[in-house]
Amino acid sequence: MTLVVDLKAEGPIPLDLSFRVAEGELLALVGHSGSGKTTVLRSIAGLWTPTDARVMAGGTVWLDTGQGVNLPPHRRHLGVVFQNYALFPHMSALQNVMAAMQTPDRREAGRLLELVHLDGLADRKPAKLSGGQQQRVAVARAMARRPLALLLDEPFSAVDRATRDQLHAEIIGLRAHLNMPVILVTHEMNEAQLLADRMVVIDKGCLLREGPTAEVMADPDALRAMGIREVAAMFSAVVVAQDEDGLTRLDAATGPIFLPGALGPPGTRLRVRVLAHEVILSRARPEGLSAQNILPATVVSLQQGDDPGVMVHLAIGGDEIVARITRRAASAMQLAPGDVVHVILKSMSVARDRIALAGQAGQVGQPLP
Amino acid sequence: MDWTALSLSLELAVWTVVILLPVSVGTGRWLAYGRFRGKGMVEALVMLPLVLPPTVFGFYLLVSFGRTSPIGAFWQDMFGHQLVFSFEGLVAASVIFNLPFAIQPAQRGFEAIPLEVREAAATCGMSPFRSLWKVELPLAWPGVMTAMVLTFAHTLGEFGIVLMVGGSIPGETKTIAIAIYDRVQAFDDKSAGTMAAALVAISFLTITVTFWLSSRVGRRLT
Numbered sequence: 380m381t382l383v384v385d386l387k388a389e390g391p392i393p394l395d396l397s398f399r400v401a402e403g404e405l406l407a408l409v410g411h412s413g414s415g416k417t418t419v420l421r422s423i424a425g426l427w428t429p430t431d432a433r434v435m436a437g438g439t440v441w442l443d444t445g446q447g448v449n450l451p452p453h454r455r456h457l458g459v460v461f462q463n464y465a466l467f468p469h470m471s472a473l474q475n476v477m478a479a480m481q482t483p484d485r486r487e488a489g490r491l492l493e494l495v496h497l498d499g500l501a502d503r504k505p506a507k508l509s510g511g512q513q514q515r516v517a518v519a520r521a522m523a524r525r526p527l528a529l530l531l532d533e534p535f536s537a538v539d540r541a542t543r544d545q546l547h548a549e550i551i552g553l554r555a556h557l558n559m560p561v562i563l564v565t566h567e568m569n570e571a572q573l574l575a576d577r578m579v580v581i582d583k584g585c586l587l588r589e590g591p592t593a594e595v596m597a598d599p600d601a602l603r604a605m606g607i608r609e610v611a612a613m614f615s616a617v618v619v620a621q622d623e624d625g626l627t628r629l630d631a632a633t634g635p636i637f638l639p640g641a642l643g644p645p646g647t648r649l650r651v652r653v654l655a656h657e658v659i660l661s662r663a664r665p666e667g668l669s670a671q672n673i674l675p676a677t678v679v680s681l682q683q684g685d686d687p688g689v690m691v692h693l694a695i696g697g698d699e700i701v702a703r704i705t706r707r708a709a710s711a712m713q714l715a716p717g718d719v720v721h722v723i724l725k726s727m728s729v730a731r732d733r734i735a736l737a738g739q740a741g742q743v744g745q746p747l748p
Numbered sequence: 749m750d751w752t753a754l755s756l757s758l759e760l761a762v763w764t765v766v767i768l769l770p771v772s773v774g775t776g777r778w779l780a781y782g783r784f785r786g787k788g789m790v791e792a793l794v795m796l797p798l799v800l801p802p803t804v805f806g807f808y809l810l811v812s813f814g815r816t817s818p819i820g821a822f823w824q825d826m827f828g829h830q831l832v833f834s835f836e837g838l839v840a841a842s843v844i845f846n847l848p849f850a851i852q853p854a855q856r857g858f859e860a861i862p863l864e865v866r867e868a869a870a871t872c873g874m875s876p877f878r879s880l881w882k883v884e885l886p887l888a889w890p891g892v893m894t895a896m897v898l899t900f901a902h903t904l905g906e907f908g909i910v911l912m913v914g915g916s917i918p919g920e921t922k923t924i925a926i927a928i929y930d931r932v933q934a935f936d937d938k939s940a941g942t943m944a945a946a947l948v949a950i951s952f953l954t955i956t957v958t959f960w961l962s963s964r965v966g967r968r969l970t
Contacts, residue, residue, distance in 0.1 A: 424871055426870070453871070453874055456873070458871070459868070461867070461868055465862065465864035465868035467869070467882075468865070468969045469887060478872055479872035
């Protein structure tokens, strides 16, 4: 059920990239606005035709300009969640979901709404639903066809931040039911890192870098187009307890860490994103420091960019963290692979929106047959 | 009160609406979505009957429907009577001069549907026909409805073109608007007044019903 995408086009929107997405895999397509990522999605959906392209899903050729094959959108078996959801305004939530089915099945549509936690709102028209609720209807509608590929076009950009956090958790929870290739178009590196297995970074219609999310996010060369300040590492952690002063104690491979705010009951599994430029390194274990998280780590490698900074990749337990420090600091500390250093994380530097619930399969509804 | 003229007018209006409904939906949709060279020309052509003096427009219709014209000759051969000064000729003329009323509001109705919603219909697996039936028509319905009501009301009231193309043959081409003129010429103000009032009542009723229907459509979306 792999999705194979191979696109080339010259103006007005130049494109030159190819990638594939495996079944059950979530690929984030990231780039600045105007980088061509939405055009890539539209080419897959058949809403735009590049000059020289091939798109194949589940063994079916949707588009092959060389062979003269170009299926219209309605004959490509896919699901799309549009940026502004594009729900049918004259239909209820349930009717919206049923509208995407070959043979409308009220029970199956109801089950899908339950899956996105909208049971009870099935009879509401889109105008009577909040932005977050509309997005969930759009997701349920896109899943209703049991598509060979699911395309999400900046689906979180039209809601406020609190709702976005919730919807992120929702998508992570849905992952167990998404057994088709999924493409998420976004310009938010944070979102890509929290949700995606793999990433494709594009700039001016060309592929800059493709690879597992953790690898791409720790590579300053890949992220030059998105801004070096986006380089970040991600590790998983489990909530242990919430202390009285408001800090939550987490258990991670890195050792205990403390983060602000209530992050859920003990046992909640989280993914925490740590930006490279917010990590401080120290040779000796520092004393009397305001930062709460001091973790021993081993230097894996140093990566020199063409700016005054150096990326230091560090192993902490089973996880990897990236620190961006100045070249001057790196040489003063005489850092070399294999060295043992202390990583200092300020508790407050891990913002709320950089934490996501880790996927807990089987908790939301029953898997699709 | 000339009941024959009134029923003839209503019959003409109904036929015009029936013929123009598919034209309104088809052309309105095409002009709303289409991006092609010469679109402005097509739109201008559709609007032309609105600005031409009825006598000028009627004159050209009379010439092109006449026995010596290809259309008129064809009609004569097929049906054994001439197209001008017949009810069929009147319907044909009515369809043509109502094109702006039938197409413009429908076009606006289709234009109001966001592109994303139409694309969503396609990516939900709906064929163009299914998308039209399930998504576009329910959303563009107020526009199409307005188009049909305007067409109906305008047909009842048209005078100049009807006179040019149809003349004033009782039971065949003498519509209520002509009958009113006829009565005024005969100094029969009472009959003219009754028929004029009837026309006002019918027009008012049609417009009211449309407004009521489109407000219901508006409510359906919430």
